[in-house]
Structures are given as structure tokens and as C-alpha cells.
Amino acid sequence: MTLGLINANPVVHAKKERVARSEDPHGDDAVDPLEIYDILPLFSILNFVRDIRDPEHPYSLEQLSVLSEESITVDEKLGRILITFTPTIQHCSMATVIGLCLRVKLKECFPPHFKLDIKVAPGSHADEDSVNKQLNDKERVAAALENPNLRQLVDECLYSNEL
Amino acid sequence: MELLDANLELKEIQKLQGHTDRVWSLAWNPATAAADVPSVFASCSGDKTVRIWEESPSTRSWDCKAVLEETHTRTVRSCAWSPSGKLLATASFDATTAIWENVGGDFECVSTLEGHENEVKSVSWNASGSLLATCGRDKTVWIWEVMPGNEFDCIQVLQGHTQDVKMVQWHPTMDMLFSCSYDNTVKVWWSEDADGDWSCVQTLGESNNGHSSTVWSLAFNAKGDKLVTCSDDLSLKIWEADIIRMQSGDGYAPWNHMCTLSGYHDRTVFSVHWSRDGIIASGAADDAVRLFVESKDGSMNGPTYQLLLKKKAHDMDVNSVQWFPGEKRLLASASDDGTIKIWELASLA
Numbered sequence: 458m459t460l461g462l463i464n465a466n467p468v469v470h471a472k473k474e475r476v477a478r479s480e481d482p483h484g485d486d487a488v489d490p491l492e493i494y495d496i497l498p499l500f501s502i503l504n505f506v507r508d509i510r511d512p513e514h515p516y517s518l519e520q521l522s523v524l525s526e527e528s529i530t531v532d533e534k535l536g537r538i539l540i541t542f543t544p545t546i547q548h549c550s551m552a553t554v555i556g557l558c559l560r561v562k563l564k565e566c567f568p569p570h571f572k573l574d575i576k577v578a579p580g581s582h583a584d585e586d587s588v589n590k591q592l593n594d595k596e597r598v599a600a601a602l603e604n605p606n607l608r609q610l611v612d613e614c615l616y617s618n619e620l
Numbered sequence: 621m622e623l624l625d626a627n628l629e630l631k632e633i634q635k636l637q638g639h640t641d642r643v644w645s646l647a648w649n650p651a652t653a654a655a656d657v658p659s660v661f662a663s664c665s666g667d668k669t670v671r672i673w674e675e676s677p678s679t680r681s682w683d684c685k686a687v688l689e690e691t692h693t694r695t696v697r698s699c700a701w702s703p704s705g706k707l708l709a710t711a712s713f714d715a716t717t718a719i720w721e722n723v724g725g726d727f728e729c730v731s732t733l734e735g736h737e738n739e740v741k742s743v744s745w746n747a748s749g750s751l752l753a754t755c756g757r758d759k760t761v762w763i764w765e766v767m768p769g770n771e772f773d774c775i776q777v778l779q780g781h782t783q784d785v786k787m788v789q790w791h792p793t794m795d796m797l798f799s800c801s802y803d804n805t806v807k808v809w810w811s812e813d814a815d816g817d818w819s820c821v822q823t824l825g826e827s828n829n830g831h832s833s834t835v836w837s838l839a840f841n842a843k844g845d846k847l848v849t850c851s852d853d854l855s856l857k858i859w860e861a862d863i864i865r866m867q868s869g870d871g872y873a874p875w876n877h878m879c880t881l882s883g884y885h886d887r888t889v890f891s892v893h894w895s896r897d898g899i900i901a902s903g904a905a906d907d908a909v910r911l912f913v914e915s916k917d918g919s920m921n922g923p924t925y926q927l928l929l930k931k932k933a934h935d936m937d938v939n940s941v942q943w944f945p946g947e948k949r950l951l952a953s954a955s956d957d958g959t960i961k962i963w964e965l966a967s968l969a
Contacts, residue, residue, distance in 0.1 A: 569936060569956075569957070572887070594834065597757075597784070599695060600713050603694045603713055
């Protein structure tokens with residue numbers, strides 16, 4: 458883990474207002490894509506650079522434009538979810554960690570039979586194919602999550618307190 | 621009976637629960653294939669345990685006879701019985717391979733093979749039970765010699781794959797080793813002389829009609845002259861070689877691509893297995909098991925394969941499919957849903 462922020466000057470966007478939906482067209486077991494979105498409000502990429510005393514940029518993935526409403530597609534009939542995310546810089550080495558965190562969190566929110574595919578947005582990362590392949594190899598994901606150091610990092614990202 | 625003409629279905633015989641996490645792999649004990657012997661198989665899981673299941677002669681159903689726990693400290697990814705059925709090897713993400721022996725009904729860990737730098741993904745015994753192979757994320761394939769007193773000596777570490785090696789499998793009749801990898805290739809390893817060095821004698825890659833993504837598994841037909849591989853590229857590929865020539869000591873005979881079965885799977889194919897009577901079973905990430913058979917009306921280019929049936933087998937990904945090695949047409953499947961199912965291929969009532 459390197460000291461110093463990977464991206465010290467991220468572009469921060471204003472949080473979009475959440476529009477409450479009055480009717481639920483999908484039925485009882487429907488999962489509103491915006492719900493996933495709500496569960497990641499304080500996901501801070503830079504929180505896990507532990508050696509920095511003052512956490513800089515305690516912004517969410519939303520605010521850094523890593524994730525947005527458009528990046529999540531759910532097909533309830535087939536039970537498939539596709540998430541694309543945009544790492545803030547082309548060579549972001551945190552891309553695989555972000556992907557792992559997304560997987561762990563989303564597994565908690567969806568029924569077990571749902572299939573989840575996670576990709577970096579096309580053109581957003583220098584090693585796009587390599588990152589996508591790792592993120593979607595479930596054996597690699599399973600082994601990574603059994604690694605205590607990596608697991609701790611993921612847990613910190615997901616469950617760290619509101620700043 | 622012409623398989624394609626008969627009205628066949630995969631009938632669920634039993635659903636076995638017990639594992640508390642995904643079941644990655646299973647293996648039938650080859651010594652229990654005979655009709656008068658209760659059949660046994662082993663399963664391994666993300667719950668870090670291995671379970672031994674035995675058929676009850678009275679109820680004709682399988683019960684869990686033993687849970688092999690407190691040995692592996694991480695996921696147990698694959699298991700394989702020695703040809704005699706006396707030993708069980710288990711490969712784990714904890715970077716070790718354990719060897720278990722059935723000592724009067726209890727399974728004891730009699731040896732632990734260390735050496736891989738990280739997760740061991742697969743283990744396989746050769747036909748005579750004199751050699752063992754393992755492979756893992758460290759990109760290597762290890763060959764171990766089985767010595768008396770349950771001792772295992774590593775005779776060579778094979779380098780060549782450029783990525784994570786997913787599975788190793790010995791040829792059914794010859795001492796030829798196959799490995800398949802995240803680097804999209806299948807490699808064939810062979811040693812000219814009995815005491816010689818092993819080397820990679822062939823790589824089945826994209827340039828010779830190989831897969832375009834991770835190759836997860838491979839299996840041989842009964843004769844050993846055909847090979848089927850399955851991949852994240854959503855296809856199965858059939859390969860063949862002039863085994864007779866090889867068996868007569870005429871040197872290495874290369875494997876050639878025969879055909880590609882594409883358009884049948886829409887998600888990763890994790891497992892493939894060939895039955896004694898020529899039926900290929902596949903297990904995939906769409907929760908289904910598919911069966912393929914050789915189609916008799918092949919073109920001049922040789923036989924082709926047809927889909928016999930597709931069955932939604934589990935609630936989650938199917939990780940492993942294994943045909944029973946005996947006479948009965950039974951198939952076992954293991955899934956991310958934590959269950960194992962036993963199926964019978966039978967005529968529709």
C-alpha cells in the first residue's frame with residue numbers, strides 16, 4: 458500500500474437529489490436500482506489509505522462520479538445485474554478493490570440466484586480487459602476475500618462511519 | 621440404443637445438503653463402481669471441509685459418512701481419489717494438498733504437500749497411482765512421486781503457463797499431463813524417458829483453434845483419444861490425437877482441434893465430463909447441466925456433436941459435473957447453492 462493519495466485532486470460533483478418513487482411497477486420483490494445507490498453513500502476510496510492522518514476527500518463514489526444511476530442495469534426476469542464503474546484515473550490500482558467491495562455489498566442486497574457482472578466503463582482504465590477478467594472470475598474473487606488483509610480493507614471501505 | 625433417438629431425461633434422484641458454503645468439486649471413488657459395492661463420492665467446499673457420501677444398500681440413497689474438517693484452513697477447491705480408491709487428495713486455497721486415508725471407516729490426514737506459493741486449485745492422480753499432479757494460482761504445475769509409507773516427493777515444478785492454472789488432469793492410460801489456465805491455454809506435459817525431465821510438448825492456444833478466455837476444465841473420453849475442454853468463452857472444444865501411435869512408442873502425437881460447440885452456453889462453463897458411453901456433460905454459470913452426444917450424420921470433416929438435453933439443475937452456478945464410473949447412468953452435480961444432486965439419465969416414462 459503506497460503512502461500518499463493515488464488521486465489527490467479528484468473532481469467532486471454535487472450529490473444528485475434522490476427522487477422518491479410513488480409507485481412500484483415491479484412488485485413486492487423488486488429491487489429499485491436507486492436502492493443500491495443509496496447503500497453506497499459514504500463509500501470513500503481514499504479512506505483506506507490508512508497512513509494519512511487526516512482523511513482527505515471523504516467523498517462517496519457518487520460524488521467522484523465513479524458510479525452513477527446510469528451505471529447499474531438490473532434484469533429481474535433473468536436475475537442479472539450489470540454494474541459499470543469509472544475509476545477516477547486511468548491507472549487506478551484501486552479498481553480491483555472497488556470492484557471487490559461492490560461485489561460484497563451487492564451480494565448482501567440481492568437474492569442469491571442473481572448473477573452480477575462488474576466492469577469498468579469502456580475506455581476508463583488502461584488495463585480494462587485485465588481488470589474486468591479478474592473482477593468476473595469468481596474463483597479469484599473467492600480467494601481474494603479469504604485473504605485477511607484484503608478482507609479487512611474491503612470491510613473498512615464498506616462499513617466505515619459517516620464523515 | 622441410439623441416444624439421440626431415445627426420449628431421455630435427467631431425473632433428480634436425490635439432493636444432498638450438508639455443506640455450509642458453495643460446493644466446488646466432487647469425485648466418485650473408482651473402487652466403488654462395481655454393482656455390488658455401495659458407491660462412494662467425496663465433495664469439497666468453501667466451508668473448508670470435505671464430505672464423504674456413501675450409498676445405503678437398503679434405501680438406495682446417499683448419506684454423509686464423514687466430514688473431513690479442521691485440516692484445511694481455507695476453501696477446499698478440488699478432490700481426487702487414487703485409482704485404488706484407498707487415498708483421497710484434497711487441494712486447498714490454503715496452499716496445501718492433503719492426502720487422506722480411510723482407516724477403518726475414519727479418514728485420517730496422512731500427509732500434507734506444501735510448496736505452492738498460494739491457492740492450489742486442482743489435484744490429479746495418474747492411471748497407475750504412482751504420480752500426483754497439483755496446480756495453482758502461482759502459475760505452476762507440480763508433479764509428485766508417490767513413495768511407500770504415504771511419502772510424496774516433488775519430482776518437478778513445471779513452469780510455462782503465464783497465469784493462474786485452474787485444473788490438471790492425467791491422461792486415462794498414458795503418463796501424459798494436461799493443464800488448463802486463466803491464460804486461455806491448455807498445455808500438454810510429457811517426459812520422453814521414465815526418469816527424464818517433464819516438459820511442455822504442446823500448447824493448445826488461440827492460434828491453433830483454442831479458447832479465447834479462461835479454460836476451466838477438461839476431460840477425456842474412455843478410450844483416451846479425444847479430449848473436451850470448456851471455457852469462460854462460452855464454448856466447448858473437442859480435440860483428438862493418434863493415441864495408438866503414441867502407445868506404440870512412436871513419440872508424441874499432437875492433439876488437433878476437431879470441433880467447437882458454441883451457442884449453447886450463455887455464461888461461463890465451469891466443468892465438463894465424458895461418460896464411459898460417450899455422453900459429454902457440462903456444468904455452467906447459468907445453473908444448468910447440458911448433455912452432448914456425437915452426431916452420426918457428421919460431415920466429411922468428421923463427427924460433430926449435438927445437444928441431447930439441457931436441465932436447470934440448481935439455484936446457482938453449477939461448479940462440477942461427474943459421471944458415475946460404473947454401469948449405471950448417474951451424474952452428480954455440485955453448486956454454489958451448497959447442494960449436490962444425483963441425477964439418473966433415463967427414458968421418459
